[in-house]
Amino acid sequence: xxxxxxxxxxxxxxxxxxxxxxxxxxxxxxxxxxxxxxxxxxxxxxxxxxxxxxxxxxxxxxxxxxxxxxxxxxxxxxxxxxxxxxxxxxxxxxxxxxxxxxxxxxxxxxxxxxxxxxxxxxxxxxxxxxxxxxxxxxxxxxxxxxxxxxxxxxxxxxxxxxxxxxxxxxxxxxxxxxxxxxxxxxxxxxxxxxxxxxxxxxxxxxxxxxxxxxxxxxxxxxxxxxxxxxxxxxxxxxxxxxxxxx
Amino acid sequence: xxxxxxxxxxxxxxxxxxxxxxxxxxxxxxxxxxxxxxxxxxxxxxxxxxxxxxxxxxxxxxxxxxxxxxxxxxxxxxxxxxxxxxxxxxxxxxxxxxxxxxxxxxxxxxxxxxxxxxxxxxxxxxxxxxxxxxxxxxxxxxxxxxxxxxxxxxxxxxxxxxxxxxxxxxxxxxxxxxxxxxxxxxxxxxxxxxxxxxxxxxxxxxxxxxxxxxxxxxxxxxxxxxxxxxxxxxxxxxxxxxxxxxxxxxxxxxxxxxxxxxxxxxxxxxxxxxxxxxxxxxxxxxxxxxxxxxxxxxxxxxxxxxxxxxxxxxxxxxxxxxxxx
Numbered sequence: 001x002x003x004x005x006x007x008x009x010x011x012x013x014x015x016x017x018x019x020x021x022x023x024x025x026x027x028x029x030x031x032x033x034x035x036x037x038x039x040x041x042x043x044x045x046x047x048x049x050x051x052x053x054x055x056x057x058x059x060x061x062x063x064x065x066x067x068x069x070x071x072x073x074x075x076x077x078x079x080x081x082x083x084x085x086x087x088x089x090x091x092x093x094x095x096x097x098x099x100x101x102x103x104x105x106x107x108x109x110x111x112x113x114x115x116x117x118x119x120x121x122x123x124x125x126x127x128x129x130x131x132x133x134x135x136x137x138x139x140x141x142x143x144x145x146x147x148x149x150x151x152x153x154x155x156x157x158x159x160x161x162x163x164x165x166x167x168x169x170x171x172x173x174x175x176x177x178x179x180x181x182x183x184x185x186x187x188x189x190x191x192x193x194x195x196x197x198x199x200x201x202x203x204x205x206x207x208x209x210x211x212x213x214x215x216x217x218x219x220x221x222x223x224x225x226x227x228x229x230x231x232x233x234x235x236x237x238x239x240x241x242x243x244x245x246x
Numbered sequence: 247x248x249x250x251x252x253x254x255x256x257x258x259x260x261x262x263x264x265x266x267x268x269x270x271x272x273x274x275x276x277x278x279x280x281x282x283x284x285x286x287x288x289x290x291x292x293x294x295x296x297x298x299x300x301x302x303x304x305x306x307x308x309x310x311x312x313x314x315x316x317x318x319x320x321x322x323x324x325x326x327x328x329x330x331x332x333x334x335x336x337x338x339x340x341x342x343x344x345x346x347x348x349x350x351x352x353x354x355x356x357x358x359x360x361x362x363x364x365x366x367x368x369x370x371x372x373x374x375x376x377x378x379x380x381x382x383x384x385x386x387x388x389x390x391x392x393x394x395x396x397x398x399x400x401x402x403x404x405x406x407x408x409x410x411x412x413x414x415x416x417x418x419x420x421x422x423x424x425x426x427x428x429x430x431x432x433x434x435x436x437x438x439x440x441x442x443x444x445x446x447x448x449x450x451x452x453x454x455x456x457x458x459x460x461x462x463x464x465x466x467x468x469x470x471x472x473x474x475x476x477x478x479x480x481x482x483x484x485x486x487x488x489x490x491x492x493x494x495x496x497x498x499x500x501x502x503x504x505x506x507x508x509x510x511x512x513x514x515x516x517x518x519x520x521x522x523x524x525x526x527x528x529x530x531x532x533x534x535x536x537x538x539x540x541x542x543x544x545x546x547x548x549x550x551x552x553x554x555x556x557x558x559x560x561x562x563x564x565x566x567x568x569x570x571x
Contacts, residue, residue, distance in 0.1 A: 048450070074452040086450075088443040099440045103451040108437040108458070115436040155451060189530045 001026040001195045002078075002163060007056035009039075016042040019220040020056070024212075029189060029196040031206045035239070040199040041083060043216070044167050047197075048080050049073040052172050060163075077240070079161035083168040083199075085148045087155065089141030093132055096151050098123040098139050100158035122158070128185070130154050146177040150184075157188065164189070166198035170205060176241030178202060180208060207231070215239075255510070262418050267409040268271045281517045282419045283477045288500045289426055290469035295498075296506030297430055298462050299442030303358045303494055304365025305470055307345070309340035310372060310489030313478035314379055317388040324330025326392030327405060329416070331475045332469045338471020341368070341549075346463035349455045353445075354550030362491060369489040384485035388478050415476055420473055427509055429465065438462055499537075501542055505551025514552050 003023040009016045016041040024030040032040050045051040047058055049070040057066045065073055088096045101119035102108055127136050130150045133145050140151055149169065156164060169185060170178040186209050189196045200206050206213060207227045213222040215236050223233045230236055266278045278505055287309055294300040316334030318326040325333070345364040352360055373378045381384055394412045397403040433501060437458060441448045445455050478484040487493060496519070504515020522540065526533045548555035 014282045070449045070456075071454050074450055080450055082447075084301050086441050086444065086447045088447060091439060091441045095436070095439075099436055100451045101438055102433045103440075103448075103453050107433045108453065109434055109461075111432045111434040113432050115431060118433055155447070159451060 001061055002047070002197065003059040004043070004047065005057045007043065007058070009042055009051060009053050012015055013036075014192070015219050016198065017046065017053075017216075020216070020219070020221055022214050022221065022224070024195055024197045026195050027193050028211040029209050030212045030214065031103065031185075031197070031210035032197070032199045032214050032216055033201070034035070034199075034202075034208055038216040039219040040216055041167055041233070042219075043133075044199065047073075048078060048165060074119075074159065077159075077162040078165060079156035079159050080165040081152045081156055081167060081169060083171055085145065085152055085172075087140050087148055087151050089139070091135050091140060093143065093147075093151055094123060094127065094136045095139050097126050097154045101126075104159035121187045122149055126154050126158060129157075129188075132219040133201055145172050146174070146181065149173065150180060153181075153185070160192075161194070163195040166196070168199055168201060170200065170202055178205060259344070260416075260420055266411075267405060267412055269357030272406065272408055275409050275412045277520065279408070279415050279480055281513075281520050282412075282415050283473050283480060284497070284500060284516035284520060285472035285513035286419045286422055287413055287470055287477075288497050288504065288516045289423060289509070290466045290473060291497050291501050292506055292509075292512045293426060293430070293462055293466040293469070295444065295501055296508075296511070297435060297458065300459060300463070301354075301358050302463075302466075303491065303498070304350075304368075305362075305466070306491070306493035307365035307368040307489050308342050308467035308470035308491065309474035309497075310368060310486070311341050311467075312338040313484040313488050314372065314385065314474075314477030316424075317385050317469070317478040317484045318378065320389055320391075321385075321387070327479075331472065334475030334478075335468045335472040338474065339468030340537035342467020342470075343412070343460065346460045346467070349428050350459040350463060362494070365489060365491060365494060366548060369491075372489055373486040377455070379484075382486065386480075386483040388482055388484065390479060403491045411480065414491070415480070418476065418488055422469060423513075426469060432499070434458075434461075491492040499541065503541060503551055505548075505553030507550055507557075508553035508557060511551050511553030514556075518552065 001024055001031050005021050007017050007020040017205050019080060020039070020043060022032070032043065034040055037088055046053050049068050049072070055065065057064055059065065060076055060078065065076065088099065091099065098119055101122050102115065105119060107113065107118060130153065132147065132150055132154070140148060143151070166185070170181060173181065182205050185196070188194065210227060212225065213227055213230045214231060218240045221240065223230050223236045267275050277501065279449055291302070291305045294302055302462060312334035315337035316330045319330035319333050320327060343360070349357055349360045349364070368563055374381055375381060390407055391414065393414060396410050396413065402410065437448070437453060440451070441455050474488060477488070500515035500519045501512040502515070503518060504513065505511030517551060522537065523533065526536050528535065544552065550557070
């Protein structure tokens, strides 16, 4: 579904990603792992149009989407979440998700309608889906970190994307929260037939839900394959898994 | 005793407004007209400030453009008032669209400075272009609109022209306010609040942030232009200082003082500044000094402005008087 070819990005001399080629198969879950600073977030930003690659291309279902503006890539069906929770912190949980429905529904330029009435059912359904009913009216910046991640997921899902890019979806979560949100993600991905591409530092999470794992190290992909193959890869063990830790 | 869940303040205010000329004082009518026009001007600014999170330092440019366009259309081109007034609004919106095209490419303080730079250009042109704007001398003797239709109304028909103009202003400002309120509560308005809150995130739900900012900048310019058109007539002349930066600062102060997080905040701010101005000036020539003091106290005591403080007060009274729920 998504294919990156030879992506290279440098920041004033520092090579963040170097010749990265990666593909995410339709309706499969692909994980990108790697130590801090390996270039995971840069890769995501290149895919979603937030950064322009120095060279290389990104294809979505065969169409070249390299360098297209982020809001347009979003319109093509790629939604993303961020490593640092990125929501509308001063709006309520309800408004967060409703706004995403308005934007994706193409109603954003409607100046004469009444926003309160729009996408009521869809928003409430999504809130229920994510088990956020109790706090729908709360200002999103004041709810727990785990719940904020759910809100962010809700914002992403409101666009009914075909592909979801999640940058460290469980960052900062407790073990319990991690477990719950991964179960939720897995369920949603299956229900909606989503193609999932995510980065993650928690190895248990990665090996439990990913079909394919790519390992980034110092901006390069050093291994890619099924979880078992990657687990056994010598170089991966050396640079990342820290030999015998897992 | 319990307070009703919703008091239709807007309607109450409008009705009170209808009665002002009944007091028979030209002075009160003069003040009320002034307040109405500036309430509208400040509310147009708040489309940017409170709703969209943009801080323009040159909003007076569009007020001035609207004033000149409306006045020139009426006097030099003999266009009927309503058409000239709307042309003033369109003029404000068009200039805002052109300048905004550049301004929305910048953010934060750079955005503010560029809006100010454009406003200074407008001011300089109005100041120098003698043939059209009257230059430094201004554009005097703007005609009053023909308000023959008001003659048909009992009592109102016999009023002096300034009372009649007040009624005209009241109606047009009320309509403009209703339109702005509708926009704020529309899906477009909701998207603007997401852009204000987190522009990066808004991009990733498919929002073209610059385009939204440009549209609202242009809208705000249009409403400022409409306010300016009324003010030019009210003032019986249009002068370059309508566009000058202190005018932009004045309306910014009104808006912030009144409260940017409430639709009526800027109107409250406009009323307070105009009334304070009138009354303090009659006691002391150090009016700006007292304005500064008042601002200082208000900003520290009520960061949400007067409207914010009032909202907290009402909520408090409700919970004491009516009990919870």
